[in-house]
Amino acid sequence: xxxxxxxxxxxxxxxxxxxxxxxxxxxxxxxxxxxxxxxxxxxxxxxxxxxxxxxxxxxxxxxxxxxxxxxxxxxxxxxxxxxxxxxxxxxxxxxxxxxxxxxxxxxxxxxxxxxxxxxxxxxxxxxxxxxxxxxxxxxxxxxxxxxxxxxxxxxxxxxxxxxxxxxxxxxxxxxxxxxxxxxxxxxxxxxxxxxxxxxxxxxxxxxxxxxxxxxxxxxxxxxxxxxxxxxxxxxxxxxxxxxxxxxxxxxxxxxx
Amino acid sequence: xxxxxxxxxxxxxxxxxxxxxxxxxxxxxxxxxxxxxxxxxxxxxxxxxxxxxxxxxxxxxxxxxxxxxxxxxxxxxxxxxxxxxxxxxxxxxxxxxxxxxxxxxxxxxxxxxxxxxxxxxxxxxxxxxxxxxxxxxxxxxxxxxxxxxxxxxxxxxxxxxxxxxxxxxxxxxxxxxxxxxxxxxxxxxxxxxxxxxxxxxxxxxxxxxxxxxxxxxxxxxxxxxxxxxxxxxxxxxxxxxxxxxxxxxxxxxxxxxxxxxxxxxxxxxxxxxxxxxxxxxxxxxxxxxxxxxxxxxxxxxxxxxxxxxxxxxxxxxxxxxxxxxxxxxxxxxxxxxxxxxxxxxxxxxxxxxxxxxxxxxxxxxxxxxxxxxxxxxxx
Numbered sequence: 001x002x003x004x005x006x007x008x009x010x011x012x013x014x015x016x017x018x019x020x021x022x023x024x025x026x027x028x029x030x031x032x033x034x035x036x037x038x039x040x041x042x043x044x045x046x047x048x049x050x051x052x053x054x055x056x057x058x059x060x061x062x063x064x065x066x067x068x069x070x071x072x073x074x075x076x077x078x079x080x081x082x083x084x085x086x087x088x089x090x091x092x093x094x095x096x097x098x099x100x101x102x103x104x105x106x107x108x109x110x111x112x113x114x115x116x117x118x119x120x121x122x123x124x125x126x127x128x129x130x131x132x133x134x135x136x137x138x139x140x141x142x143x144x145x146x147x148x149x150x151x152x153x154x155x156x157x158x159x160x161x162x163x164x165x166x167x168x169x170x171x172x173x174x175x176x177x178x179x180x181x182x183x184x185x186x187x188x189x190x191x192x193x194x195x196x197x198x199x200x201x202x203x204x205x206x207x208x209x210x211x212x213x214x215x216x217x218x219x220x221x222x223x224x225x226x227x228x229x230x231x232x233x234x235x236x237x238x239x240x241x242x243x244x245x246x247x248x249x250x251x252x253x254x255x256x
Numbered sequence: 257x258x259x260x261x262x263x264x265x266x267x268x269x270x271x272x273x274x275x276x277x278x279x280x281x282x283x284x285x286x287x288x289x290x291x292x293x294x295x296x297x298x299x300x301x302x303x304x305x306x307x308x309x310x311x312x313x314x315x316x317x318x319x320x321x322x323x324x325x326x327x328x329x330x331x332x333x334x335x336x337x338x339x340x341x342x343x344x345x346x347x348x349x350x351x352x353x354x355x356x357x358x359x360x361x362x363x364x365x366x367x368x369x370x371x372x373x374x375x376x377x378x379x380x381x382x383x384x385x386x387x388x389x390x391x392x393x394x395x396x397x398x399x400x401x402x403x404x405x406x407x408x409x410x411x412x413x414x415x416x417x418x419x420x421x422x423x424x425x426x427x428x429x430x431x432x433x434x435x436x437x438x439x440x441x442x443x444x445x446x447x448x449x450x451x452x453x454x455x456x457x458x459x460x461x462x463x464x465x466x467x468x469x470x471x472x473x474x475x476x477x478x479x480x481x482x483x484x485x486x487x488x489x490x491x492x493x494x495x496x497x498x499x500x501x502x503x504x505x506x507x508x509x510x511x512x513x514x515x516x517x518x519x520x521x522x523x524x525x526x527x528x529x530x531x532x533x534x535x536x537x538x539x540x541x542x543x544x545x546x547x548x549x550x551x552x553x554x555x556x557x558x559x560x561x562x563x564x565x566x567x568x569x570x571x572x573x574x575x576x577x578x579x580x581x582x583x584x585x586x587x588x589x590x591x592x593x594x595x596x597x598x599x600x601x602x603x604x605x606x607x608x609x610x611x612x613x614x615x616x617x618x619x620x621x622x623x624x625x626x627x628x629x630x631x632x633x634x635x
Contacts, residue, residue, distance in 0.1 A: 058307055085527070219527065
């Protein structure tokens with residue numbers, strides 16, 4: 001059967017974000033601009049980063065995302081994320097390795113509500129006609145400088161965003177414990193573009209991805225979407241295969 | 257109704273030389289028995305880099321071994337990836353003609369374009385152009401087989417005048433098919449007079465519509481070859497056992513394992529936004545069906561596992577929808593012991609096959625005049 005990740009999240013629970021409860025309220029995030037750069041990475045560098053419950057994507061790849069949220073319950077903010085392509089059972093997922101939010105308020109809420117491994121820093125989203133750029137600084141040091149080069153319009157139906165998985169401590173069955181949390185935003189597309197991904201600076205360690213080196217580019221996309229951060233519906237045991245360790249804690253939304 | 261075998265050649269970890277060899281030998285033993293039992297086809301896919309799911313990267317070699325070991329079963333190259341980074345069209349024409357000769361005219365040629373980023377990215381192919389290159393290839397192949405000399409100037413490949421050798425044993429050329437997974441590809445097949453080689457496990461309703469659309473559309477086709485190959489094949493799992501419960505349980509285990517492995521593939525659409533890959537192909541249905549290796553819920557309707565009576569009912573239903581041929585997957589990751597695969601084939605041949613009298617496929621092969629053979633522009 002398929003390979004599994006090697007990361008034991010229960011070994012160091014103090015390193016994970018902690019949620020007070022799993023009753024996170026949804027956020028509506030209209031007209032977000034999402035830049036995503038997909039790059040293949042060496043498989044050996046990612047085995048130790050993926051929880052034991054999940055399967056690696058083959059080939060291994062990462063998603064570098066920089067999103068400009070112009071409107072949110074905590075005001076405008078930009079968010080940069082590094083996700084590792086993977087599988088939760090049969091389903092493609094992006095396991096969230098690291099994130100940087102442009103405001104302290106956003107970082108605090110994302111960490112406490114959905115378990116994002118996020119810190120505050122400088123996150124810039126810059127749109128030009130020849131490229132769309134995302135740059136991230138933490139502690140005054142550039143940890144990501146990337147761009148979608150030569151953006152060309154495509155249809156929103158050409159673009160697929162996979163759901164995310166975060167790792168956090170949260171109370172369940174009377175005990176606060178490490179778990180995997182599915183984050184599954186919805187998207188309504190207004191505009192989508194595609195181009196070549198280009199990354200000139202990537203500090204893997206700063207994204208909790210020590211040892212990961214970017215290899216072959218796949219594709220870059222940038223979309224303008226109405227999106228959200230929904231209520232938590234599924235959590236997973238970090239050590240069991242997800243087809244054995246998944247718990248539904250809330251019914252699906254009416255549109256699902 | 258005709259019956260065939262369909263091989264992905266799935267090999268579980270850990271991979272050792274002996275394990276790879278054992279699985280290949282198991283497949284060959286199954287094919288030899290199927291030939292003796294009256295199965296009509298053996299198909300083998302072309303896949304690359306798909307760990308555990310398919311180690312069938314050189315199907316022409318496997319099929320050559322099948323042809324040598326058998327007397328009458330037809331060998332299906334299904335499918336040849338018609339993307340220049342994978343296969344040069346001259347090589348496709350040459351090796352298919354050779355296989356047709358070695359099999360004494362028993363070759364079927366399936367065509368397609370690959371659906372996974374794992375493969376397309378591995379070969380450095382551009383996902384945006386795979387439909388176009390496939391279209392060019394399928395229009396060239398019949399002429400490469402039939403014409404004494406051939407030259408071509410196209411978008412994806414070109415060649416000066418040469419004699420492509422050898423020529424196929426079958427005249428005018430082997431039957432041609434296209435793999436149908438994405439919605440709408442059945443229309444591509446019909447428009448070109450190609451057989452529809454269904455590779456998805458959709459339920460009756462969806463398949464009925466596809467078949468109906470295909471049958472209607474092919475009546476006004478512009479065939480790319482010298483004849484119209486109006487045939488609809490579909491894929492299924494086979495496990496036949498005297499005891500229904502045992503048959504269903506093993507069949508579900510087979511189906512779950514196959515589906516779970518398939519869902520690990522990185523579909524092109526998952527990572528590469530392209531208008532050429534708007535569909536996830538067969539993956540959505542598989543993901544619904546594959547909640548895990550220990551899933552217990554009912555899989556897609558119409559599966560050919562259980563006791564003979566149950567399988568007869570399923571096959572009768574497919575027949576009533578207009579399916580001409582069902583190709584069976586017999587194993588995945590070797591979850592079904594070889595002796596049980598062989599027993600299942602024997603029982604199926606003894607108890608199920610007699611209920612389905614053979615008949616010529618509708619309209620196949622229907623000769624067309626050379627003037628109607630579609631020729632790519634620029635030649």
